[in-house]
Amino acid sequence: MKIALVGYGKMGKIIDEIAQNRGHEVVARLKETPTKESLNNADVVIEFSNPEAAFENIKVCLENNIPVICGTTGWLDKKPEIEKITLDNNSAFLYGSNFSLGVNLFFALNENLAKLMNNVNEYSCQLEEIHHIHKLDAPSGTAISIAEGIIENSKYEAWKLDETKDNELGIFAIRENEVPGTHSVFYRSEVDEIEIKHTAFNRNGFALGAVIASEWIVDKKGIFSMKDVLGL
Incomplete structure (x- = not known):
């Protein structure tokens, strides 16, 4: 081509x-x-x-x-x-x-996990993304896609950067050195935590x-x- x-x-x-x-x-x-x-x-x-x-x-x-x-x-x-x-x-x-092929597979995994967790009220969800200090937007487009995948399949109605209330899904954006991109989804209860994570090693x-x-x-x-x- x-x-x-x-x-x-x-x-x-x-x-x-x-x-x-x-x-x-x-x-x-x-x-x-x-x-x-x-x-x-x-x-x-x-x-x-x-x-x-x-x-x-x-x-x-x-x-x-x-x-x-x-x-x-x-x-x-x-x-x-x-x-x-x-x-x-x-x-x-x-x-x-x-x-990234891995991230797009992660998107699918994230949506399926959100469906599984939707009826388990003991858990709350948060997202974390880490990128290099040169990245202009926060949260990242990838984090927004992950958040949208959760919102479409759960009780959450919208995402918000940092602290949240009610049915808002929190995204925590960290800018650190030359990190290509790390995205994590946490489901936390009083007794345990489920985490899925994608880490890019390079671009x-x-x-x-x-x-x-x-x-x-x-x-x-x-x-x-x-x-x-x-x-x-």
Whole structure:
């Protein structure tokens, strides 16, 4: 495939290497908002930029009918508009708060555990996420996805950063050194604790998942997630 990388920071460079190792051609490495010309007839765009730039980056690509794999978090208030643009242009869009294959399996495990715990009133739930000090958004997009998976399958009605009340689900966001990403879900009672946890050792898992998603989305139309890619 011909892949355009929009947002060329640490993640973009790792994606670049993995994509080439898997036999793809990287035809654009862009740090600025793309144009039709700068996208160089790419088959797919992988977008890892920042919350301020993401919407415009994605919009330009979809309007040129190029499928977009987006891993930028912190802009999701505009996601419904992007989904409309996708459908209006008969294109394809896949957003992932985290493209790691392990994290997406963790999402499924988290939802199943939430269903199991829903009728056991002795336990309360909390989330904790640890990321590197350079991460711009808190809580992370991954933590929000985990929280949404619990809310959809339990008594909790909303998530909240730090301290909570009533049916709010607490997320504790910690920023520490160069940690790639650690996410934990705790169910605590007066007598014991159940914990599920995912620990990333480096960014390579995120990058590999993004490339696998880009391979999957070619020739498809519509709005997708990593659940579609993995058949979850």
